[in-house]
Amino acid sequence: MTRILDGDRDADSGCEKPKTYGIHRNLLIDCLRGFSILIVVGTHGALTAQGYFGVSIFFVISGFLITRNTLKRYGDLSRTHIFKFYRMRAARILPCLLLFLLAMTVLF
DSSP: OOOOOOOBOTTTOOBBBOEEEEEEEEHHHHHHHHHHHHHHHHTTTTTTSOHHHHHHHHHHHHHHHHHHHHHHHHGGGGGGGGHHHHHHHHHHHHHHHHHHHHHHHOOO
């Protein structure tokens, strides 16, 4: 007997799928990342003493997302083109970094 489930449930397990928005965003992962950022910001504001915990959460989630996207792109980590990987990372990070440095130079 075949069950037809609505779009919010997994066809195999029948469990509810995590809510997603945008193209490839997962709301639960984004909430976790936001929570970890709030912990770090709270540490700088002396609201909490758990800053290292927030940084750890953020790095674990970032590592998971980078690995997942690399697996989607190449199918296997052994097929990763290391120079292309770092070029893509630099293309994503450097524009924001340069803009930030320019803003800090102008402001201070």
